[in-house]
Amino acid sequence: MLWKARVRVTLKNGILDPQGKVLEGSLDRLGYKEVREVRVGKYMEIALEAEDAPGARARVEEMCRRLLANPVIENFAVDIEPCDAMAAMAGTPGTSGAPCATGVAR
Amino acid sequence: MSGGSGMDMKSMKKMKVGVVIFPGSNCDHDCYHAAQVMGMEAEYIWHAARDVSGFDCIILPGGFSYGDYLRAGAVARFSPVMEAVTKFAERGGLVLGICNGFQILLEAGLLPGAMMRNRNLKFICKTIHLRVENAGTPFTGACTPGQVLAVPIAHGEGNYYIDPEGLRELNANKQVVFRYCDSHGAVTDEANPNGSCDNIAGIINREGNVLGMMPHPERCVERVLGGEDGRFVFASLLKHWSQGGGCDAGCALA
Numbered sequence: 631m632l633w634k635a636r637v638r639v640t641l642k643n644g645i646l647d648p649q650g651k652v653l654e655g656s657l658d659r660l661g662y663k664e665v666r667e668v669r670v671g672k673y674m675e676i677a678l679e680a681e682d683a684p685g686a687r688a689r690v691e692e693m694c695r696r697l698l699a700n701p702v703i704e705n706f707a708v709d710i711e712p713c714d715a716m717a718a719m720a721g722t723p724g725t726s727g728a729p730c731a732t733g734v735a736r
Numbered sequence: 737m738s739g740g741s742g743m744d745m746k747s748m749k750k751m752k753v754g755v756v757i758f759p760g761s762n763c764d765h766d767c768y769h770a771a772q773v774m775g776m777e778a779e780y781i782w783h784a785a786r787d788v789s790g791f792d793c794i795i796l797p798g799g800f801s802y803g804d805y806l807r808a809g810a811v812a813r814f815s816p817v818m819e820a821v822t823k824f825a826e827r828g829g830l831v832l833g834i835c836n837g838f839q840i841l842l843e844a845g846l847l848p849g850a851m852m853r854n855r856n857l858k859f860i861c862k863t864i865h866l867r868v869e870n871a872g873t874p875f876t877g878a879c880t881p882g883q884v885l886a887v888p889i890a891h892g893e894g895n896y897y898i899d900p901e902g903l904r905e906l907n908a909n910k911q912v913v914f915r916y917c918d919s920h921g922a923v924t925d926e927a928n929p930n931g932s933c934d935n936i937a938g939i940i941n942r943e944g945n946v947l948g949m950m951p952h953p954e955r956c957v958e959r960v961l962g963g964e965d966g967r968f969v970f971a972s973l974l975k976h977w978s979q980g981g982g983c984d985a986g987c988a989l990a
Contacts (some may be wrong), residue, residue, distance in 0.1 A: 645897065648931070649854050659887035673804075697814070700807055700843070703897055 633686040634680055634713040639699045640685045660686035674698060683710045741831050750777040751977040754791040756784045756821070756837075758812045763798035763834065763954060771795070778790045783815040792977050793830040794821055798890070798952060808851060809839035810916040818844055821956045830973065831946045835891055837937070838948030847941055848871035849898035850907070855931030859892040860874050863963065864929055865938050866951055867917040870910045874976035875947045883963040886923045887951035889929060889937075894950040896932040896939075903934060914938035914949055927934055949957075957975025 640646050649670040657665045676693070682685035687710045694706040757764045757780050764780065769780040781788055783801075786796055801812035810978075812818065818840070825831045825846055833841040839876045841847045854860060863886050868879040879885070897908065906912050914937040918927040923935045938949030953966030 631911050636858075645852070646855070646931070648855050648895070652857055697810060698806070700810070700850050702842075702848075703852065 631679070631681075633680050633683065635676040635678060635686060635690040635691050636711075637674040637676060637690065637698060637707040638671055638708075639670060639674070639694070639704050639707060643705055644703055653716060661736050664702040677713055683712075686710050750775065751792045752777045752778050753780045753973075754788055755795045756781045756783060756794065756814040756817055757817075758799070758801035758815060758817075758840075759907070760801045761797050761805055761836070763801035763836075763952065766952070766954045767795045767797045767834070768829030769845055770957045770966065770970060772955050774967065774974065776970070776974065781817060783812070783817045785817045786820050788817065788820045788824050788829075791824075791829070793832060793973055794824060795954075796821070796831070796833040796840050798837060801840065804836075804893075805919070806841065807839075807843075808836060808945055809843040812836075812840045813844040813861070822846065825941075825946050828943070830851065830976075832875060832969075832973075833946070833948040833956065834895075835889075835950055836951055838950055839893065839948060840872050843947045846946050848902050849894045849896055849933075849939070852895040852897050852931075853893050854891070854895050854929070856890075858927050859889040860894070861888070862929075863888045863956075864928065864937075865917050865919050865921075865953065866914045867921050867923060868913070868968075869915055870913045870940070871908065873913055873944055874973060875969055876972050877975050878915055882921060883968075884917060885920065885968060886919075886956070887953055887965055888955050888963075888964050889951045890955075891930070891950055893929065894930040894932065895940070896930075896936045896950075897938075899932055906936075906939060907934075909942055909985055911939050911942065912936055912942050913947060923962050953957075 647669050650668040653668040684715055690708050699706040753776045759777045766777045798966045839851050842850055866885045866887055868876050868883045871879045871881040915923050915935040916937050917923045928935045939953055940947045949988050953969040956963035956966035
């Protein structure tokens with residue numbers, strides 16, 4: 631069945647994030663004095679076929695280790711949920727399950 | 737080329753350099769040209785190639801392979817040619833990664849560490865100074881230790897990162913080959929253009945046959961282009977090659 635993986639790739643703690651620093655400064659200038667830190671990461675959605683959720687997770691985590699994240703500087707987190715193919719085909723998000731990204735419906 | 741001319745065949749043979757072209761490489765022609773200017777024989781290698789044997793040195797040129805999507809070099813490292821380049825390196829073949837080529841070597845795990853966005857978030861294109869930290873490599877043997885070279889950089893992601901333990905190892909094994917410095921050779925934070933850890937501009941693997949550097953030596957081998965210090969890198973390769981070539985000839989770091 632079709633699953634949807636949400637992948638978040640973030641810089642490891644302690645690694646300077648130049649983009650985050652710039653946004654911190656910008657938010658401060660906009661008056662958000664309460665901001666203590668900003669870290670910029672990447673978010674990806676992957677639709678994939680797998681027998682079950684653990685199987686889908688195992689595959690996506692392998693993808694993260696091999697390509698999607700650089701283990702030297704980045705951590706990753708993966709969420710797996712059923713992909714509602716019907717909603718994806720109809721292009722109507724908000725129904726049960728998670729609609730897939732355009733182009734993966736079949 | 738028939739015998740009996742009295743010419744030593746070896747003296748006519750040229751060092752053969754392969755320049756890999758990835759989709760998005762844009763310094764491939766510069767590398768090819770520089771190698772020829774320096775008296776080497778140069779040949780292009782398409783990224784789909786699965787065999788890189790027969791070369792004395794492989795250059796991974798600068799550019800934006802695969803559009804720098806995801807991370808610079810992250811996609812290129814999985815192109816077919818990189819499997820062949822990895823085998824070539826494992827057999828002791830000389831591999832020089834410049835700029836994007838350095839990023840690809842990092843992503844491929846042929847060199848330790850990773851590249852981050854420049855600390856000022858800007859793409860920096862200017863001539864900087866480098867100090868030769870290890871003149872005992874096949875890539876720097878024509879330099880004197882501590883020599884200062886003026887070489888251009890052109891990158892947005894050249895902020896080298898390695899964890900403290902990895903940095904200790906690099907220093908202990910003399911794997912840091914180039915550091916950013918001022919025109920007098922002083923390694924200072926002001927002379928660090930991109931925020932690189934320990935001012936690192938170029939490193940070599942433990943075995944001493946794979947070098948990655950962010951600056952572009954191929955862009956400064958002729959005076960008409962503003963400088964000739966890049967010649968030292970190519971001259972070093974030629975010196976190493978003429979003294980026996982392969983990595984068996986003692987290029988491993990002591």
